[in-house]
Amino acid sequence: MGVVSELDPDLLIDFDDVLIRRGGVTLVGPVTWKVELDEKWVVLGPNGAGKTSLLRIAAAEVHPTSGKAHLLGEVLGRVDVTELRPRIGLSSSSLAHRVPADEVVRDLVVSAGYAVLGRWRERYEEMDTTRAVEMLESLGAEHLANRTYGTLSEGERKRVLIARALMTDPELLLLDEPAAGLDLGGREELVARLSDLAADPDAPATVLITHHVEEIPPGFTHALLLKEGEVVSQGLIDDVITAENLTHAFSQAISLDKVDGRFFARRTRLPGQHRR
Numbered sequence: 001m002g003v004v005s006e007l008d009p010d011l012l013i014d015f016d017d018v019l020i021r022r023g024g025v026t027l028v029g030p031v032t033w034k035v036e037l038d039e040k041w042v043v044l045g046p047n048g049a050g051k052t053s054l055l056r057i058a059a060a061e062v063h064p065t066s067g068k069a070h071l072l073g074e075v076l077g078r079v080d081v082t083e084l085r086p087r088i089g090l091s092s093s094s095l096a097h098r099v100p101a102d103e104v105v106r107d108l109v110v111s112a113g114y115a116v117l118g119r120w121r122e123r124y125e126e127m128d129t130t131r132a133v134e135m136l137e138s139l140g141a142e143h144l145a146n147r148t149y150g151t152l153s154e155g156e157r158k159r160v161l162i163a164r165a166l167m168t169d170p171e172l173l174l175l176d177e178p179a180a181g182l183d184l185g186g187r188e189e190l191v192a193r194l195s196d197l198a199a200d201p202d203a204p205a206t207v208l209i210t211h212h213v214e215e216i217p218p219g220f221t222h223a224l225l226l227k228e229g230e231v232v233s234q235g236l237i238d239d240v241i242t243a244e245n246l247t248h249a250f251s252q253a254i255s256l257d258k259v260d261g262r263f264f265a266r267r268t269r270l271p272g273q274h275r276r
């Protein structure tokens with residue numbers, strides 16, 4: 001009798017009580033979380049809440065200490081992660097720091113398909129180069145194709161790394177704090193590009209980590225809010241990103257506005273509270 005897979009192919013992330021523990025300390029979890037094919041998620045929470053730890057399971061970089069993690073219809077722990085990883089596009093600051101300064105942007109993007117960084121050895125196919133330029137175009141960065149990575153601004157680097165993450169036509173796109181370190185113009189440019197991506201029916205399911213509600217691109221559909229490793233709330237974005245939930249997660253009285261699909265948060269001074 002054959003083994004019938006019970007895994008739903010439309011579920012790209014299917015975590016059941018996943019938890020990561022190191023040295024007796026729980027970094028994140030238990031988290032039960034499902035991300036479907038057409039969903040765009042934001043993972044939000046204070047410093048140290050466990051966002052990157054959770055994303056590292058989704059990137060097949062670490063296995064949970066306990067719980068079950070299904071990724072792209074495969075069971076983490078039973079699948080060869082080297083086959084899984086090309087199906088997942090990842091942009092993170094740890095990756096950004098590993099890129100050699102003299103890497104030419106076009107080669108950096110093309111090399112994603114070969115899972116190499118800082119190695120220009122193969123003669124890449126012309127088709128790959130064409131696709132790399134298309135990916136750069138989709139992030140408004142085609143003019144940077146011939147530049148070396150070390151000469152780019154922070155904002156340009158972020159856009160180039162997202163183009164690289166999209167190069168393999170991944171089923172799942174993971175973006176760890178893509179707007180960190182950007183100035184207002186850079187942030188707004190990136191938010192607009194990610195909003196365009198969210199509206200593209202061919203775009204992969206996406207998970208974006210951020211600390212700031214202002215960085216949530218319009219069109220993102222769902223949110224997961226973490227505090228001290230645990231889920232405060234998760235689900236449709238407007239149900240999760242609320243003043244009440246943010247107040248709880250950030251342990252401060254937060255008021256929230258939504259204008260033209262964008263969120264804006266600030267601390268509310270409680271009655272009788274004076275500036276110190």
Ligand SMILES: Nc1ncnc2c1ncn2[C@@H]1O[C@H](COP(=O)(O)OP(=O)(O)OP(=O)(O)O)[C@@H](O)[C@H]1O
Nearest residue numbers: 022023027045046047048049050051052053054211
């Ligand atoms: N290898 C490790 N060993 C011990 N503790 C760790 C390890 N990696 C992370 N941590 C701790 O786990 C907690 C969660 O870290 P994580 O990086 O996932 O949080 P985060 O929400 O992404 O934080 P930030 O917003 O500051 O980037 C933090 O307290 C961190 O210090």
